[in-house]
Amino acid sequence: MSAAVIFPPDQAPTTARNPSLATIAWRALTRKSGRIIGVLILLFFISMAIFGPMLYPKQLPINGANLYAPPSWAHPLGTDFEGTGVLAEIVTGSRYVLSAAALAALFTIAVGTFMGIVSGYFLGLTDNIIMRITDFILTIPGFPLLIVLSTIWSFGSPIAMGVVLGLTGWGGLARAVRSQTLSLRERGFIEAARGLGLSNGHIIGREILPNIAPYIAMNLLLSVTGAIYAEVGLFFLGVIPFQANNWGVMLNLAFGNGAMYTPQSLLYMISPMACIMLVTFGIVLTLDALDEILNPRLREG
Amino acid sequence: MKSLIPRLIRRLFGGIIMILAVASFTFFLIHLIPGNPALSKLTSLEMSGVQPRQAELEVSAIYGFLPHQPLYIQYLQYIWQLLHLNLGKSIMYAGISVSHLLLLALPWTVFTVTAGIIVSFVVGILAGVLIAVYRDRWFGNGITLFSTFLHGIPQLIMALLLAYLLTTIWPIFPYGSPYKASMTPGFTLPFIGSLIFHAILPVAAYAISSYGGWALTMKSSVVSVLGDDFILASELRGLKPRIRIGYIARNAILPLFTTLTLSIGFMFGGSVFIEQIFDYRGLGYMLITATTNLDYPLMAGAFLIITTAVIVANILADFLYTAIDPRIRVQ
Amino acid sequence: MGSVAVEPAQASALDRDVACRVRGLTVTYKVDNRELSALRDVDLDIRQGQITAVIGESGSGKSTLALALMNAVSKPGRIAAGKVTYRDLGEVTAMDSERLRRARGRSLSMVFQASQNSLNPLTRVGAQLLDLARSHDMRDPRAVLREAAALAERMSLDADRVLTSYQHQLSGGMRQRVGIIFGLVLKPQVLLLDEPTTALDVLSQSSVLEIVRSIQRERQLTTVLITHDMGVVAELADRVVVLYAGRVVEEAPTTELIRHPRHPYTRALIQAIPRLTGDPSLARPLEGQPPSLAAIPTTGCVFRGRCPHRMEVCETSTPGISQVSDTDHRYACHWEGAAND
Numbered sequence: 001m002s003a004a005v006i007f008p009p010d011q012a013p014t015t016a017r018n019p020s021l022a023t024i025a026w027r028a029l030t031r032k033s034g035r036i037i038g039v040l041i042l043l044f045f046i047s048m049a050i051f052g053p054m055l056y057p058k059q060l061p062i063n064g065a066n067l068y069a070p071p072s073w074a075h076p077l078g079t080d081f082e083g084t085g086v087l088a089e090i091v092t093g094s095r096y097v098l099s100a101a102a103l104a105a106l107f108t109i110a111v112g113t114f115m116g117i118v119s120g121y122f123l124g125l126t127d128n129i130i131m132r133i134t135d136f137i138l139t140i141p142g143f144p145l146l147i148v149l150s151t152i153w154s155f156g157s158p159i160a161m162g163v164v165l166g167l168t169g170w171g172g173l174a175r176a177v178r179s180q181t182l183s184l185r186e187r188g189f190i191e192a193a194r195g196l197g198l199s200n201g202h203i204i205g206r207e208i209l210p211n212i213a214p215y216i217a218m219n220l221l222l223s224v225t226g227a228i229y230a231e232v233g234l235f236f237l238g239v240i241p242f243q244a245n246n247w248g249v250m251l252n253l254a255f256g257n258g259a260m261y262t263p264q265s266l267l268y269m270i271s272p273m274a275c276i277m278l279v280t281f282g283i284v285l286t287l288d289a290l291d292e293i294l295n296p297r298l299r300e301g
Numbered sequence: 302m303k304s305l306i307p308r309l310i311r312r313l314f315g316g317i318i319m320i321l322a323v324a325s326f327t328f329f330l331i332h333l334i335p336g337n338p339a340l341s342k343l344t345s346l347e348m349s350g351v352q353p354r355q356a357e358l359e360v361s362a363i364y365g366f367l368p369h370q371p372l373y374i375q376y377l378q379y380i381w382q383l384l385h386l387n388l389g390k391s392i393m394y395a396g397i398s399v400s401h402l403l404l405l406a407l408p409w410t411v412f413t414v415t416a417g418i419i420v421s422f423v424v425g426i427l428a429g430v431l432i433a434v435y436r437d438r439w440f441g442n443g444i445t446l447f448s449t450f451l452h453g454i455p456q457l458i459m460a461l462l463l464a465y466l467l468t469t470i471w472p473i474f475p476y477g478s479p480y481k482a483s484m485t486p487g488f489t490l491p492f493i494g495s496l497i498f499h500a501i502l503p504v505a506a507y508a509i510s511s512y513g514g515w516a517l518t519m520k521s522s523v524v525s526v527l528g529d530d531f532i533l534a535s536e537l538r539g540l541k542p543r544i545r546i547g548y549i550a551r552n553a554i555l556p557l558f559t560t561l562t563l564s565i566g567f568m569f570g571g572s573v574f575i576e577q578i579f580d581y582r583g584l585g586y587m588l589i590t591a592t593t594n595l596d597y598p599l600m601a602g603a604f605l606i607i608t609t610a611v612i613v614a615n616i617l618a619d620f621l622y623t624a625i626d627p628r629i630r631v632q
Numbered sequence: 633m634g635s636v637a638v639e640p641a642q643a644s645a646l647d648r649d650v651a652c653r654v655r656g657l658t659v660t661y662k663v664d665n666r667e668l669s670a671l672r673d674v675d676l677d678i679r680q681g682q683i684t685a686v687i688g689e690s691g692s693g694k695s696t697l698a699l700a701l702m703n704a705v706s707k708p709g710r711i712a713a714g715k716v717t718y719r720d721l722g723e724v725t726a727m728d729s730e731r732l733r734r735a736r737g738r739s740l741s742m743v744f745q746a747s748q749n750s751l752n753p754l755t756r757v758g759a760q761l762l763d764l765a766r767s768h769d770m771r772d773p774r775a776v777l778r779e780a781a782a783l784a785e786r787m788s789l790d791a792d793r794v795l796t797s798y799q800h801q802l803s804g805g806m807r808q809r810v811g812i813i814f815g816l817v818l819k820p821q822v823l824l825l826d827e828p829t830t831a832l833d834v835l836s837q838s839s840v841l842e843i844v845r846s847i848q849r850e851r852q853l854t855t856v857l858i859t860h861d862m863g864v865v866a867e868l869a870d871r872v873v874v875l876y877a878g879r880v881v882e883e884a885p886t887t888e889l890i891r892h893p894r895h896p897y898t899r900a901l902i903q904a905i906p907r908l909t910g911d912p913s914l915a916r917p918l919e920g921q922p923p924s925l926a927a928i929p930t931t932g933c934v935f936r937g938r939c940p941h942r943m944e945v946c947e948t949s950t951p952g953i954s955q956v957s958d959t960d961h962r963y964a965c966h967w968e969g970a971a972n973d
Contacts, residue, residue, distance in 0.1 A: 138563065139319060139615065140608055141570030144585070147592050148604050152333045172563075229455040236457055237573060239592050251461065255578070263470050270465075273458045280453045534750035537704055538814060539737030541767040548752045555754075627754060627798045 021293075028292040038285020045279055049098040052091035060084045060092065060245070068264040078267040080250075081257045086268050090275055093246040097228060098279075100158035100165075104227035107166020108173060109220050113212075115170060116177025117204055120185065130174070137171040143233060150239040161234075165227050173219055180212045214294030221287050225280045232276060247272040305623065312619055316612045321380075323608045327601040328379050331364065332372075338597050340368040363598055365389045388605070389598035393591065399602035403587065407606065409479065410576065410583035413500060414568045417507025421564075424508060425515020426554060432516060433523035444516070452513025456571035460506035460578045467502060474502050479581050503579040507568055518560055522553040551625065558622035565614040569607055584610070650719065651822060651854040652678040652701065657714035659696050659705055659878075661925065668925045670696040670709065671878045675953075678822075680719070681852040683845075685869030685886070687859055687901070689922045693878040694858045695745060698826040701856065702740055703732055720821050738768045741820035745827045748807035750814070751799040757810055758795035761817065768818060776817055783813045787843055805832045809840060816847060823848070826858040841868055862905050866890060874898050877923055877934035884961035894956070894963040894970045897935050933966065941967040 029035050063083030071078050077086035119130040145168055155161045184190060189211070193203045234240050235248025238256070242249045250272045259265035331339065339360055346356035361367050365382040366375035382389070388399035428444055435441030454462075468476035475481070480495045526532060526549055535545050572585030580586075584607050591599035623629050654676035660667040670693045678684045688694045699705045701716055703724040717723045721735055736742075744750065752760055761780050765773035781791035787809045794802065794810060802810065808829065815823055825844070829837040845868055848855050857869055865872055865886065872889045874882040874897065882895040893899045920938040928934055936946040943966060951964040954971070963970060 136319065136322060139566060139611060140323065141566045141611055143570040143573050144588055144604050144607050147573065147588055148327070148330060148600060151592060151595075151597070151600070152330060152335070225453070229457065233455070233457050233574060237577065237589055239589065251457075255461070260465055260476075261469060266470065269461070273462060276458060277454060281450075284449075284453060530744075530749035531752050533706075534744065534811075534814075535752070537702060537736055537742050537744065538764055539733045539735065539767055540763055541733075544763045544767055548754075551754050552752070625754065627756075628800050 025289075025293050028289045031292070032288070034285050035289035038282045038289070041278055041282030042286055045094060045098060045275070045282070048091055049094040053095050056088050056092050060088050068259075068262065068268065071267065077271050080254070080268045081259060081265070086271050089245055089250055090247070090271055093244075093250060093272070094275070096158055096244055096246040097231065097248070100161040100231050101224045101227040103158055103162025104165035104169070104231070105220050105223035107162050108169045108223045108227070109216055111166055112170035112173030112219075113177050113209075113216055115174040117181050117208055117212075119174065120178035120181025121190070121200070121204060121208065127178075131178070134171045134174050137168065138175070142168060142230065146230065146234055147237065147239050150234065154241065155234075156240055156242060161231055162227075165230050169223070169226060169230070173223070176219070177212060177216070180215055181208055184208055184211055217294060218287060218290060221283050221290065225283050228276060228279060232272075247275060308623065308629075309620070312616050316616055319612050320605075320609050323605055324380065324383055325376070327605055328366075328376055331597050331601060334597065337368065338595070339364045339366070343368055363390045363392065365598070383605075388602035391591075391596055391599045393594045393596040393599065399599050402599060403584065403602055403606050406582055406584050406587045406603075407610075409581045410569070410572050410585060410607075411610065413503050413575065413581060413583065414507065414572060416500065416504045417511075418561075418565065418568055420504060421508040421512040422515055422557070422561075425512040426519050426557070428512065428516035429519020430523055430553075432520040433527070436520070436524065445520070448513035448516040450513075451509055452511075452517070454510055456506060456510045457574040457578075459510045460503070460575045463502050463506050463509075464578050475499050476502075477580050479579070499579075503575050503581065506575050506578075507571060510571070511564055511567065514560065514564070515557060518557055519553065522556045523549065526553045555622070555626055558618060558625070561618040561622075562615050565618060566611045569611045569614075572607070649680050650677045651680040652676075652716065652718045652856075654678075654701070655715050655717075657697075657700060657716065658712045659693070659700050659709055660712045662708040662710075663926065666926070667712070669712075669878055669928065669930075670925060671700065672928075674714070674875075674878075674880055676873060676880065676883075678854060678856055679871060680854055682870040683848060683855040683857055683868055684871045684873060685857045685859060685865040686873045686875055687862060687865055688875035689860055691877075691922045691924065692875045694860075694875050695826055696878075697875065698742065698744070698824050698856070698858050701824055702736055702742060703727065704736070718822065734768065737764060737820075738818050739821045740824065741815045741818065741822075742824040742826065743812050743815040743828045744824075745830060748804045748811065749799075750811045751807065753799045755798070756795070757797055757799075757802075761795070761814070764814065764818065770818070779819075780813050780817045783816055783847075784809075786847075787812070787840065805836050808832055812840065812844065819851070820853070822854045822856070824856045824858070827860070828857075829864070838867075844868075862901055866905075874901070877928045879934050879964070881935065881965070882961075882963040884956075884959070884963075888959060888961050892956075892961070894954075894961070895935075895965050896939050896941050896967065896970070898963075900938075933964075939967075941969060943967065 029039060061084065063079070066075075066079050066083040067081055068079060075085035075087060077090065079085055080089065115130050115134065119127045119134075146164065149155075149164060149168070153160070153164060155164045184207075189207060190203060193207050198207070232246075232248035232251065235242060235246060236251045236255065238252050250268075254260070254265065254269055254272075259269055342363065343356055343360045346359060347353055351359070357367055361378075364379075365387065366378040368375065370378075386400055388403065391397050391399050391402055394402060428448055432441045432444050432448070435444075451459075464476060467474050475498065479499050480486070480492065481499070484492050484495055486492060529552070532545070532549060535548055540548075569584075572583055573589055574585070575581070576583040576586040577589055584603050588600060588603040588607065591597070591603055654674055657671055657674040657676075658669055659671040660669050662668075674697065686694050686697060696705065696709065700711055701724075703711065703716065705711055711725055714725070715723055716725050718740070721739055724732065724735060724740070727735065751757065755763075758777060758780075761777055762773050765776040770776055777795065781795060784791035784794050789806060789809055794806065799807060812825075812828060815825075828844070829840055832840060841864065844855075847853065857864070859865060869886045872882075872884060872886050873880055874889075874895065876897050882889065882893070882898045884892075884894075889898065890902060893902050923929075923934070923937060929936070931950065932948055933939070933942075933946040933951050936942045939946065945966050949966070951966045953962050953964050955962045956971075
């Protein structure tokens with residue numbers, strides 16, 4: 001049984017038959033030049049994270065005679081307080097940052113979607129309990145919570161980091177997914193499916209999930225930006241022991257080693273921040289395109 | 302006004318439950334810390350020859366409970382101490398009570414966060430109105446773009462950028478302390494002036510990283526209010542522009558209060574970065590320093606106070622909202 | 633009874649019995665870079681001290697007419713041509729915004745369609761009445777409140793309660809009455825009622841209309857009643873203007889119009905009312921839909937798409953105004969049958 005049995009075709013926001021998704025995606029991307037740039041930025045950083053670290057030795061060399069050097073062929077972004085190339089640090093650090101952020105986004109989405117759908121679908125006591133927990137999670141400021149959690153859980157590895165960020169960051173999404181589920185309920189979707197004798201699992205998995213999938217996809221990307229800020233922030237604060245280099249560690253070391261006080265460290269200070277902002281920028285621009293691809297109403301306009 | 306008091310009581314009650322939940326969380330957190338710091342402290346005291354009774358007193362003074370007793374007794378002891386506003390004793394600032402340390406830290410955070418919220422709220426509302434008024438022109442689009450961009454920059458980066466660019470690259474503002482080191486604190490004009498001057502960057506870091514959210518919400522709110530029937534009616538009734546602007550402003554600002562709650566938590570959360578970067582000895586600074594120095598009582602206390610501050614601020618925001626919107630106040 | 637073609641009256645100094653003269657009024661809306669006319673070349677005389685009804689289906693341009701009478705057409709619409717001149721105020725279409733503001737709500741007041749939503753939800757009704765009084769520099773704002781209370785009592789509202797209430801504490805019908813109070817409280821010279829009773833049930837509808845009628849008689853208030861309801865027109869109006877697709881197709885004193893409708897559209901409207909024709913089975917609703925703004929023909933008769941008497945000439949030439957001799961009954965139709973009862 002397909003979703004189309006219950007939802008009239010024009011209401012089911014799952015992939016449209018004509019024209020093909022690729023065509024729609026291409027049209028949406030090329031409508032505004034910024035969107036292409038956004039996707040290119042993301043592709044650039046993703047390939048940097050995948051292939052970049054292969055270009056450098058595992059232990060980046062230090063050079064006491066070449067501190068805070070200006071840009072050169074060997075070090076296009078100059079060097080840091082130990083004489084290590086800033087570009088090398090950026091490239092080798094990107095893998096941790098992006099993989100942890102991607103994992104965190106996945107966990108956030110999984111927990112948030114589950115909680116939201118269950119809450120909005122079953123209502124009653126279940127809803128009440130989940131919403132209370134959600135309120136609680138949303139009220140407690142995120143960074144302080146992560147900081148105290150760092151004392152009992154070492155989240156140095158990308159997976160551990162992703163799990164923690166996922167477990168603490170799902171509140172907003174759960175609330176939003178719940179209201180989406182409720183609106184499906186109000187439009188009579190759930191009653192209609194129940195009337196056909198479908199099981200709860202089927203209704204949630206086959207009817208509700210596909211209908212809120214576009215929304216979740218958008219949030220997946222959005223969560224990546226939040227996760228990047230969170231992990232970089234935690235490393236900056238130095239509450240997590242770090243094994244490998246990453247952008248947050250760079251900022252921590254820069255701050256801790258007095259780079260703040262010298263104008264010579266400009267590139268060293270700015271580079272990791274610029275990367276974080278560039279990734280965010282790329283995500284926002286891509287989201288704009290994704291919004292149009294996934295939201296049929298925008299496409300017409 | 303009838304439903305105001307029950308609402309107040311309900312909110313306060315909810316707040317107390319929340320604070321209690323956070324306190325329970327910190328209690329169990331300390332027990333989950335690898336190596337059970339309270340128990341090992343007790344053991345090490347006894348090993349070093351301190352009288353068992355004396356050692357117990359000391360550990361109990363630090364952590365608020367006695368680690369070798371049954372868990373529920375420890376929990377009750379801990380909560381009982383909390384009810385007496387006793388958060389234990391700091392380890393790194395040996396012998397000083399946590400509540401004393403946090404009482405000293407609280408004003409710094411409240412001062413900068415409150416200033417940050419007010420500045421971002423006011424700037425955000427003004428920017429939102431400008432965007433709404435000039436929404437189809439380059440001026441409005443420009444502000445929108447600018448606000449969206451700044452909105453995307455996290456507090457950490459904003460604070461680092463401001464600090465680095467405006468104190469080191471272009472040394473316009475002072476850096477590294479909340480007031481000029483040579484000054485004696487007191488209610489003197491130069492001291493207060495110095496405080497404000499030093500606070501500009503941290504407050505700006507709070508404000509810039511969150512005004513964009515207000516601006517965008519305000520814009521859509523103004524646009525929607527401008528389309529409301531009663532605004533057309535007020536024009537057709539020939540109300541004076543001043544009165545009409547008042548009608549629009551009050552109705553448009555209202556929806557912002559629902560986002561204020563999230564923003565308050567966000568601001569207090571950001572204090573860990575901004576106080577670290579600008580060297581403000583506030584709650585966020587205490588939390589970080591305590592965590593990195595394994596001063597668990599201070600860490601737990603700081604976390605509890607930050608959360609409590611957020612909860613109290615949320616209740617205040619809720620009352621502000623109730624005061625403006627008669628639909629909640631009067632049934 | 634024969635008909636003669638007449639020239640449209642000159643926009644000269646207004647006669648004593650004309651409170652408002654509309655000449656050549658054209659209102660356009662800009663949609664997708666096209667200027668679409670919601671009103672086209674409307675000529676109208678609103679009689680002093682009478683109730684003039686403007687009747688039309690939704691989309692006929694009647695609400696636009698109401699706004700244009702106050703020079704309050706807002707973007708993307710604009711008054712593209714024509715004049716609206718009041719005997720006591722002068723030409724509103726030529727006023728600057730401050731003079732316009734002083735006129736609106738004071739001399740020209742309007743009770744508009746969504747009147748149940750016409751209040752600021754955040755302040756009490758009384759405070760909003762004071763805002764109104766202050767906006768028009770009333771010497772004694774308290775007197776305005778007393779007047780409002782008196783009007784409220786006449787409309788069988790509890791005045792004290794209503795004045796101290798917020799909008800959300802009042803029912804839809806109460807709000808609509810409050811809207812009417814706002815329209816009457818400053819004793820305007822001209823009152824525009826745009827579908828003033830849509831939110832009311834039939835009973836309170838007739839009682840509110842009765843009150844409006846009695847106040848109108850007392851004050852000899854020049855009133856324009858915009859409606860789609862021929863029943864309301866028959867009960868209340870002295871004169872009727874029939875609007876179709878942005879054009880005036882017929883205009884006559886109410887009894888004359890109902891007894892001797894000329895234009896096929898008016899005939900259809902009157903036939904659609906069961907209680908006027910007596911036998912319910914004879915009541916025939918008008919077939920088809922009024923044209924959308926973009927589909928209004930620019931040449932020829934605007935009604936021809938639904939007209940049972942449509943001729944070739946209707947396609948090409950816009951019908952001129954014919955006047956039934958010895959009456960002030962005018963209509964715009966090519967069909968010879970229109971000239972006969």
